[in-house]
Amino acid sequence: MSRENSYVSIRDVGKVYPSPHGEVTALEDINLDIHNHEFVSLLGPSGCGKSTLLKCLAGLEKATKGEILIQDQPVVGPPDDMGVVFQRDILLDWRNILDNVLLITEFRRLDRSKYEDKARALLGRFGLQGFENRHPWELSGGMRQRASICRALLDDPELLLMDEPFGALDAMTRDDLNLELARLWQDTQKTVLFITHSIPEAVFLSDRVVVMSRNPGRIDEVLQVDLPRPRHLSVRESPEFGAYVSHLRQRFAQLGIVHGD
Amino acid sequence: MDWIRKNDKLISVVAVLVVTVLVWEVLCWYFEARDFILPAPSRIIMEWAEAPGYFLKHAGYTLMTTLVGFALAVVLGVAMAVGIVHSVFLDRTLYTLLVALNSVPKVALAPLFVIWMGTGSEPKIAIALMIAIFSIVIDTVLGLRSADSDMINMARAARASKLQILMKIRFPMALASMFAGMKVGISFALIGAIVGEFVAGETGLGHVILLSQGMFDTPRAFVAIVILGIMGTLLFYMVEVAERILLPWHVSQRSAHTH
Ligand SMILES: Nc1ncnc2c1ncn2[C@@H]1O[C@H](COP(=O)(O)OP(=O)(O)OP(=O)(O)O)[C@@H](O)[C@H]1O
Ligand SMILES: [Mg+2]
DSSP: OOOTTEEEEEEEEEEEEOOTTSOEEEEEEEEEEEETTOEEEEEOOTTSSHHHHHHHHTTSSOOSEEEEEETTEEOOSOOTTEEEEOSSOOOOTTSOHHHHHTHHHHHTTOOHHHHHHHHHHHHHHTTOTTOTTSOGGGSOHHHHHHHHHHHHHTTOOSEEEEESTTTTSOHHHHHHHHHHHHHHHHHHOOEEEEEESOHHHHHHHOSEEEEEETTTBEEEEEEEOOOOSSOOGGGGGSHHHHHHHHHHHHHHHHTTOOOOO | OHHHHHTHHHHHHHHHHHHHHHHHHHHHHHHTOOTTTOOOHHHHHHHHHHOHHHHHHHHHHHHHHHHHHHHHHHHHHHHHHHHHHHOHHHIIIIIHHHHHHTTSOGGGGHHHHHHHHOSSSHHHHHHHHHHHHHHHHHHHHHHHHTSOHHHHHHHHHTTOOHHHHIIIIIHHHHHHHHHHHHHHHHHHHHHHHHHHHHHSOSOSHHHHHHHHHHTTOHHHHHHHHHHHHHHHHHHHHHHHHHHHHHOHHHHHHHHHHHO
């Protein structure tokens, strides 16, 4: 059943939410394989079920149909080897940045002292050295999101799930973080599922872009992005990059989704 | 100048109190009010100075009753709230009952406690507890439920257990709401203690007031009332100081908004 090299296998997945106004079909017939060390983006309009798919994959919601395998094991709860970054940074206001990053050592009963150097190194890598003892409310939005990325990376998970992590940031901070994430992927070769609304962001970061449509949430198209790596921001000026972006824009236009950016 | 700016709230409170006391004194003197109708502040202070030990003893008793009742209300109330949040059964039964009973004037139940528990300090503590516990349970439940679902998901994704989520996420997030409940609760505990002393017993400031009424000794009643006012204020600030120590992030954000 499982394909070679496929780290995540999503098979015929459907998700129906019960709600007071009748059932909401958030996902239907989702089939997707994510290979080892692959960077895959989910791109789609608001409400097409991107977060739902991520939550099913993270074991936070149960799919109502089909199955999800991670390394051939069915997902029943949050897997061990996974880090998640959400749209909001959701740092704990009562802990300093270092303690926020070290949070999972407490959840998983790991030896904190072994992870402290790692946490500091991660914070350093994301430009947060010197802010270890600050509290989240003393940091800017971009710094907070960097800290929450460090938190997700602390135990060096093989699978990284990111749900619109840069959606709330301004364009400049967003460029910075895109670049840092591209470098991180280059260095660590993690398997990443990345959700975004931004077409250029998806093209810049991904090996493949999965386009979703709405009502119900389905996969419309999977686009392979063959831009050379490592990628720098200047790749966005290249004609190939422009071609991918305009292809995706047209696809959304055909789907009847006006997509501004 | 800096000191004035930092303590502007305190200074305005003191100023209002001083002016009120002065106006009161002048009016009593001007209208020649008789002591048993309305004693002047100077007369109240004299009364207090005549028997400081007597008032101290009764105030100590009331304070003890209030604090024990309040402490029990916090421990029991928080335990009940945790149960309610984690059990649908307790939510349907206990919580529904508590919310319904909250609107009943609980003071009316005070005499029953004397029947059940006698005239010692037990019924007074029980009444203080009963009156204080409602706001603590209700606000703690509210706080525990308000924990943001993204944050819970973040913890679950990191494989936190239910207990860890309760201790490390839900509780800290609920603290602000819990303190709101406790600030109401501490004032209610004092009311409960006084009501208990009104109903039965030979000690406490409530008893002093009742005794003074029998003897038309209004100055003495006023001393008790003034002490109660001071005590209530100090108890309230005690909870607020605890909040400041335990929730620096919350308090700092609040003051950041007001400035
Ligand atoms: N817990 C829930 N209960 C009921 N319906 C839900 C729930 N969560 C999501 N939905 C519905 O499922 C659909 C997909 O939601 P989802 O959050 O996955 O969309 P999304 O693609 O992440 O959107 P966005 O880009 O705005 O974040 C929506 O119609 C939403 O209303
Ligand atoms: Mg979403």
